[in-house]
Amino acid sequence: MSAINPYSRAEQRLQALGISAPEDIDLEAIAWDEGVRVQYSDLSGCEARLVGVGDRAIVTIRSSTDDRRKRFSLAHELGHWNYHRGRSFECRADDMVEKFSSKPIEEREADSYAADLLMPAYMFQPLVRNVKRPTFDAVSELAEKFNTSITATAIRMVDVNVWPLLLVCHAKGGRLWFKRSRDVPDRWFPQGELDSDSLAFDRLFGEKDRTRAQKIGAEAWFDRRGAERFNIVEDAIRISNGQVLALLWIEDNEMLDDSGRY
Ligand SMILES: [Zn+2]
Structure with a gap:
């Protein structure tokens, strides 16, 4: 064969x-x-x-x-x-x-x-590799290029596993779904309720649709011992039906360590 x-x-x-x-x-x-x-x-x-x-x-x-x-x-x-x-x-x-x-x-x-x-991988992946930071600004640019929705484009960005990312969708009642890049270990499981420190919380309950991505303590997203030692980069955007999408970038390589030390 x-x-x-x-x-x-x-x-x-x-x-x-x-x-x-x-x-x-x-x-x-x-x-x-x-x-x-x-x-x-x-x-x-x-x-x-x-x-x-x-x-x-x-x-x-x-x-x-x-x-x-x-x-x-x-x-x-x-x-x-x-x-x-x-x-x-x-x-x-x-x-x-x-x-x-x-x-x-x-x-x-x-x-x-x-x-x-x-968004065929042979076109999409090289463009994702050229992105400076994986935030919704980058997602919007790609969505423009491929004529696709923000949600579908963000999902694709997570799926191609170029950056270690989680994409989490929340409504006022709690988490609806999430996706994680292959390189992000299973132990980083986003909690069901939004933490009031998260940008996503602001987007869901506040006035603004969008501000800039920012660093945030990982414990705002992960209810797990040791999470407080790390920072992640969070971006959040309001989508339709009163839902919010959060894009979490696991920037710290120690969080990706699968040796069981963390
Ligand atoms: Zn169908």
């Missing part, structure tokens, strides 16, 4: 089409090439729908959502088309990027296809 192809299915698609820059990722053209017709209408109860018959399909996207969300929805439906051909899907908004672990496998596969198609 030959060497394993390092590119995912979606990335191989892009490469076969000769696409090498973010602005050339034309989803409707890719859909057309795969026998998928795309239409926009007033869907109610779901964000996007895929109806497939044989080697043709129609994807319907809710017209009232913003453009970056529509783009993610279309990429997600193309994921279903590639992985689950022969079936039809109705996907809700919160199926798209949240609640990773509780989602059915088909939804996770479609999400991961979407992330690879919209």
Whole structure:
């Protein structure tokens, strides 16, 4: 057997089409090439729908959502088309990027296809490596380049594991979900309630949408003995539905030590 192809299915698609820059990722053209017709209408109860018959399909996207969300929805439906051909899907908004672990496998596969198609690692990773500091300023710049949402872009940034990061989403009722880069040890598990010292707390309950990222004692995020010895860099931003995203950068290498000393 030959060497394993390092590119995912979606990335191989892009490469076969000769696409090498973010602005050339034309989803409707890719859909057309795969026998998928795309239409926009007033869907109610779901964000996007895929109806497939044989080697043709129609994807319907809710017209009232913003453009970056529509783009993610279309990429997600193309994921279903590639992985689950022969079936039809109705996907809700919160199926798209949240609640990773509780989602059915088909939804996770479609999400991961979407992330690879919209932000292929071979384009995304080099840009993330060039970032000076992994904060929401950097996320916003990448989101602009790839025409993707702040949330989807931040998730991708954590997933590519170039920087040791945690991404934590909170609503007023507590933590909704979090993601961690592979290099961040499992013992750094963010607590369920926001600490009033955190920037995220300010964003959730205060007036400001955003200030600058700042250093903060790790104990504001991790309820674990020894956390008070470390500082991390926190950035926080308000997103839709009254939720706040916090991006935590584990800058101190001792926190990444897996020898069991800390
Ligand atoms: Zn779906």
